[in-house]
Amino acid sequence: MEGKTVSKIKNIILLDGIQQKGTLLLPIRLTILYLAFSIFVYIVCPFNWETPKPILFYSLLLIYMGAVWLGYHVGMSRKYNQSFALSPIMTDKLIQIVSLMTVVSCILYVINIFRDYGFSSFDFVGLCKQMWLGIQNPGFGYAFRAERLLSSVRGSDVVGGYAITLINYIWSFVELPSVILSLLYFCRLKPYAKICAVLYIILTFTYYLSIGTNIRVFHVFLLIELPAIITVLSQSYQRQLNRKNVCRFIVSMVLGILLMAGYFTWMMVSRGGINRYEDPSYNVGGVSIDIGNETPETPAETPPENPSEEPPTSPTTPPSVSTPSFQVPPILMKFWISFSSYFTQGYYGMSLALTEPWTPMFGFGNSMFVVNFVSDHFFDIDQYTYQMKVERDYGWDSDIQWASMYSWLANDVSFYGVILVMFLIGFLLALIYKDAITTNNCFAKVGIFYFILMLLFIPCNNQLAQNAYTLFSFVFVMFSWILSKCLPNILQKRKQKSSL
Numbered sequence: 128m129e130g131k132t133v134s135k136i137k138n139i140i141l142l143d144g145i146q147q148k149g150t151l152l153l154p155i156r157l158t159i160l161y162l163a164f165s166i167f168v169y170i171v172c173p174f175n176w177e178t179p180k181p182i183l184f185y186s187l188l189l190i191y192m193g194a195v196w197l198g199y200h201v202g203m204s205r206k207y208n209q210s211f212a213l214s215p216i217m218t219d220k221l222i223q224i225v226s227l228m229t230v231v232s233c234i235l236y237v238i239n240i241f242r243d244y245g246f247s248s249f250d251f252v253g254l255c256k257q258m259w260l261g262i263q264n265p266g267f268g269y270a271f272r273a274e275r276l277l278s279s280v281r282g283s284d285v286v287g288g289y290a291i292t293l294i295n296y297i298w299s300f301v302e303l304p305s306v307i308l309s310l311l312y313f314c315r316l317k318p319y320a321k322i323c324a325v326l327y328i329i330l331t332f333t334y335y336l337s338i339g340t341n342i343r344v345f346h347v348f349l350l351i352e353l354p355a356i357i358t359v360l361s362q363s364y365q366r367q368l369n370r371k372n373v374c375r376f377i378v379s380m381v382l383g384i385l386l387m388a389g390y391f392t393w394m395m396v397s398r399g400g401i402n403r404y405e406d407p408s409y410n411v412g413g414v415s416i417d418i419g420n421e422t423p424e425t426p427a428e429t430p431p432e433n434p435s436e437e438p439p440t441s442p443t444t445p446p447s448v449s450t451p452s453f454q455v456p457p458i459l460m461k462f463w464i465s466f467s468s469y470f471t472q473g474y475y476g477m478s479l480a481l482t483e484p485w486t487p488m489f490g491f492g493n494s495m496f497v498v499n500f501v502s503d504h505f506f507d508i509d510q511y512t513y514q515m516k517v518e519r520d521y522g523w524d525s526d527i528q529w530a531s532m533y534s535w536l537a538n539d540v541s542f543y544g545v546i547l548v549m550f551l552i553g554f555l556l557a558l559i560y561k562d563a564i565t566t567n568n569c570f571a572k573v574g575i576f577y578f579i580l581m582l583l584f585i586p587c588n589n590q591l592a593q594n595a596y597t598l599f600s601f602v603f604v605m606f607s608w609i610l611s612k613c614l615p616n617i618l619q620k621r622k623q624k625s626s627l
Contacts, residue, residue: 150364154560155199155553158582162192165586169474172467173416178478187481187542188474191533194546195553202557213567221569222312226320228305233323233330235291235298240334242285243272249286261337266397269339299599307573311354339398341391341469342590348383349579355379357572361564388466392458395465404464411468412528414475418460473587476530479521480513485541488512492538494592512538532581535589552581559608570608577601 166188169176178184213221241249244257261268287294309316309324316324328347335343359376362368395401403409409416455463491497492512502509509515513534514525523530536545556578562571577591577600584590592598 147364147366150360150564151203151561153360154556155196158199158556159192159196161582162188162585165470165474168467169471169586172471173418173464174411174414174467174471174475175417176414176471176475176478178475179482180478183481184474184478187533187545190546191549194549195556198550198553198555199557200553201550202554203561205558213569218567221308222315225305225308225312226317228301229309229316229320229323229327232298232302232305233327235294235302236327236330238287238291239295240330242287242291243334243338245284246286247284258333258337261339262333264397265336265339265394266399267339268337269398272338296595296599299595300603301600303596303600304573304604307350307353307576308569310350311357311569311572313354339394341394344390345387346580348387349576352380352383353572353576353579357563357575364564388462392462392465396458396461401461401465404461411472412475412523416464418464470586473529473531473534476514476517476523476528477534479517479523480530480534480537481542483513483516483520485513485537486511487541488538490539493535493589494598495535495589496592496594496598514538529587531587532585532589535592552578556582562608562612568608568611570604570611573604574608577604 166185241254244254246254257271258268261271306324306327309320313321313324328350332344332347335341355376359368359373362372400409404416404418407415488508488511491501491508498509498512509525512525514530517523517530518525533542533545536548540548559571559574559578562568563575577597580597581589581591590597591601
């Protein structure tokens with residue numbers, strides 16, 4: 128009996144004994160655990176989030192979890208439809224196309240770095256100096272870019288002008304998918320395409336390091352790990368998992384997560400704000416923190432006129448005796464406060480939104496990019512979003528603070544309609560995940576990246592619709608994947624008609 132228990136634990140750790148059903152259910156189990164963990168952090172974090180309607184708020188969070196769980200199981204129970212299988216010749220053609228697209232994406236990315244820094248010409252020396260300053264001091268780079276975004280620099284004032292702006296919108300449909308595919312087929316790429324793919328990753332990391340931001344650096348980590356994730360899960364489903372590969376995968380994931388945590392902490396410290404977390408005035412969006420500091424019961428003494436001098440101590444006052452207590456290292460406390468701020472403030476924004484009336488936005492309200500684009504070029508629809516209403520009534524800045532993905536979806540369907548949306552997300556996740564690990568459907572594998580990104584940022588924002596870079600490419604990938612599912616049936620029907 129004991130031997131079987133040890134063997135079972137060993138198989139679970141090494142993934143050797145995972146059955147096909149367990150592999151298929153792994154994503155939804157991890158999703159539910161992750162969402163439950165996010166609610167737990169929201170409750171125990173040091174921020175004094177005052178939830179206006181706690182019963183409604185927590186009930187909806189649990190119902191959303193149940194909806195995505197139910198949708199996933201319904202999707203898994205559907206009869207599997209075979210995807211359009213690429214022949215070896217077609218795969219070679221695809222790799223050639225991806226190679227060329229990777230080169231274009233790399234070149235265009237370099238141009239956009241110049242544009243984002245506000246350069247009107249290809250001043251490589253100036254760009255390198257600017258990026259090096261940002262790498263040395265990411266806080267400076269972050270402030271510099273914020274000032275740049277607030278300035279009146281237009282698309283016509285930077286490299287490429289409006290022509291590159293238009294090209295960026297068009298190329299956004301295929302830029303990220305081409306990079307993902309280049310990593311999935313990396314070993315089969317031409318040398319020049321491999322160089323461009325690696326250069327794209329290095330440029331992305333270096334650029335966002337120089338401007339002191341976190342999210343796109345996380346994108347890089349996910350892009351690098353995605354091929355290994357799909358390979359391990361596919362081998363697990365087919366019961367061909369190699370213990371050596373599993374160990375490498377686990378080590379790379381653990382190291383990657385630790386490096387991301389270290390990078391995140393360093394980035395927040397370099398910005399400066401978190402360094403004064405012990406200051407009573409420290410807050411996020413007006414919400415203070417409680418880190419257990421004891422306040423003295425006696426009134427504070429009058430400070431000396433010269434701040435550099437210590438206040439005189441009365442000789443009759445006995446020295447205070449401090450009881451030994453565990454002190455959390457400041458660097459860990461800075462990580463915990465920064466992490467909980469990023470991870471839970473979206474839920475607080477959602478709790479505030481639950482007090483606001485719903486104005487239907489008919490599909491235009493779930494994306495920050497779409498809302499801003501329509502408001503800037505046509506008419507103001509920002510005023511109808513939950514985010515703007517919360518900013519107006521509570522001062523929760525819609526451009527700085529987050530409101531969770533649920534709130535963005537609710538702009539179109541209300542918070543009760545989000546239940547159906549989460550069911551649909553779970554349903555599509557099941558279909559695309561099953562396709563990714565059981566077939567050679569490249570679009571399903573690319574789609575896994577977007578679903579991981581979306582699910583991880585549920586507590587924060589609607590990450591897939593934040594900008595054109597992810598929104599347009601997600602639409603393209605989903606359309607291509609759906610077409611790959613429908614194409615076999617179309618070809619079969621045509622074959623049947625021709626045979627009659």
